[in-house]
Amino acid sequence: MKHYLPAxxxxxxxxxxxxxxxxxxxxxxxxxxxxxxxxxxxxxxxVLLFDHLPSTLAIILIGLAISIVLGVGIAVWMNMSKIAERAFYPIIISSQMIPTIAIAPIFIMWFGYSIWSKVVVTVLITFFPITVSTFDGLKSSSKELRELLLTMGAGKKEIFFKLQVPSAKPYFYSGLKVAVTLSVIGAAIGEWLGAQAGLGYFSRRMMTQFDGAAVFAPIVLLSTVGVVLFVVVKVLEHKSLKWRNMK
Amino acid sequence: MRKPVLEFRNVSFSYGGEKSILDHLDITIYDREFITVIGASGSGKSTLFRLITGLEIQSEGTILINGENHRNRHGKVGYMPQQDLLMPWRTVMDNAALPLELSGISKKDAQKHVLPLLDEFGLTGVENKFPGELSGGMKQRVSFLRSILTGSNVLLLDEPFSALDAITRLSMQEWLLEQWEKREKTILFITHDVNEALFLSDRIFVFQEAPVHKLQEVVVPLGRPRSLRDLNDPAILKWKDELIEQLRKGVSI
Structure with missing residues (x-):
């Protein structure tokens, strides 16, 4: 507890x-x-906890789930195939050059005011750190350990599961920690641009009514959601990477 | 008659077809021998191990392991690298059991097999610890246990004690000799340390400058069992000086 006193x-x-x-x-x-x-x-x-928070939370969780599946899937594919790496990597990087706020209205046009327009914005903003960090993690595995496994007769599958996956885990969690904080931003941006419920939507609506406190109130909740998600990932990371805590 | 377990017949090798490392080399190593390989850095000692383990393929000649010429030599010998190379995310038990898992044995059965050996290797009570929590000597014992569990009768040890402090190193050398006798293995051991080579081995292969055409071979004039004190015998000291002199000829500063 003392640790957090200065903050x-x-x-x-x-x-x-x-x-x-x-x-x-x-x-x-x-x-x-x-x-x-x-x-x-x-x-x-x-109103905030029972009407708007569930709506925002749904966007965040669905968006994150899709990003994890998509991000890890593409990272594994790029790791397995040089051609996939050459094909995907530049597109993934350029996807981050697009200003999300500028492209979000397109998604509203495509998906309307449904949850999916916001989910797409969240995915666009969160899959990047997950993909890139997982890919780097898979590539980071030690060459010496790989050779050692080969001398023991390991095949590609064993090298992947026994070496590359464990090597990539810390990187994946780093990416996920960035992604969960970005997911809150993604959901809020999506809601600002077009929604019928959600904390971002509520905050923007209050802005038009010049109610400063009511603009801030949902923002406080959004930040709390971000912090809670971050802590959840930290706990998962701690449990999953026990060996790092022993040093 | 002694049974050869590892043979190089007319083996040549070069990296990328350029710098030749081995040139039509012949070696025969017999069952339950302890051989040390000594030589300057870059003389090709590690290449020898990479060829035996199948990490490199010879450009000419044949390498026989237990009389067989394998197309793929992966998994045919036990290898213990210079750094312990334990997986930091695996416990001592899981690191040791790795070769068994790779051979298709279930994790549970592999652990059953490893458990009694942990005691013999002085690792009781640390089976659930991670490598980051172990001392250097302990890590090397786990690494050696892992190479034993490959089930191969030929073990390649690449400067395994070079990172240890002097005292731990001496105890590990004595411990290794005990294990070698007990487990009835053939060991090839790379070292830079002449004392270590003298204390451990039956024969010493001296690597001079690459390309190596013929290995200079020295039979260690010490019986077994031997103790570290035997190295202080005046005859052995004289013999050691001669060996060091020979090694220095191959080193250009």
Missing amino acids: AGLIVVLLLIWEAVARSINLLFILPSPSGVALKLWELKE
Whole structure:
């Protein structure tokens, strides 16, 4: 717990400064105070938690699931075939050059206001770190260990499962940690551009009503979702890579 | 008559067809011999091991393991590399059981097989630890156990103790001799250390500069069982000086 004291202290100090500045400016519809945001969060708790959070969470989880399957699948394929690597890698990189915010309206046109337009935005933004890190992880396996396995008579399949997969796991988790934080951004962007529910949608709607505190309240929830997802991945990583904790 | 377990017949090898490392080389190693291979860096010692394990293919000649000429030599000999090369994500038990798993034995049966051996290798109580938690000597014992479990009668040990401190190294040398006698294996051992070569082996192969056409072979004038004190015998010391002199001829600074 002591470990987190400096961060907690800094947050408290920043919140106090924010509170003081907000009160002195006294334009709460533009710059709400943290206490105002907390009050608004309490006021809107039912609408936010039961109407909008499930909708955003569904986008995030479906998007992440698709990204993991797609990302790991493409990474494994690129690892197995040089041609696949040459074909996919440049496309994957260029997919990240497209400004997501600019292309998102296209998905709204294609998929309408359904969940899928937002899921596609989330996938577009999250599959990249998963694919690239998993691919790098598969490639990172030690040449010496590979040769040792060959001297023991291992075939391609054994080398993949007993060497490459375990070598790639830490990389995969690194990619996933980046992806879960990006997934929240992806879902929020998707919702801003066209949705009928969701925390991002709610925040944008409140902006048009000049209700600063109500803009911030769902953002606080979105950040909490990001932090919780990150912690979940950290716990999974810790359990799955026990050997790293022993050092 | 002694049975040959490893034979090089007229073997030539070069990397990428350029620098020749071995040139029509003949070697015969017999059952339950302990051979050390000694020579300067870059003289081709490791290449010899890469050829035997099948990581490299000779350009000419035949390599026979237990009298057989295998098209693919992978899995035919046990190999213990310079660094322990244990998989950091596998426990001691799982690292040792790896060759058994690769030969198709189920993980559970492999572990049953390994468990009694852990005791003989001084690894009781650490079977569920990861390599990162072990001392250098322990790691090398796991690595040696793993090479034993390949089931091959020929073991190739590539400078296995070079990273250990001097005291651990001496105990590991004594321990290795015990294991060699007990397990009835044939061992080929690469080292830079003349004392280590003298203490361990029956014969020493001296690698001079590449390309190696004929190995200089030295029979160690020590009986068995032997102790480290035997190396201090004046006759042995004189013999050792001569050997070092020979080795220095092959080294250009």
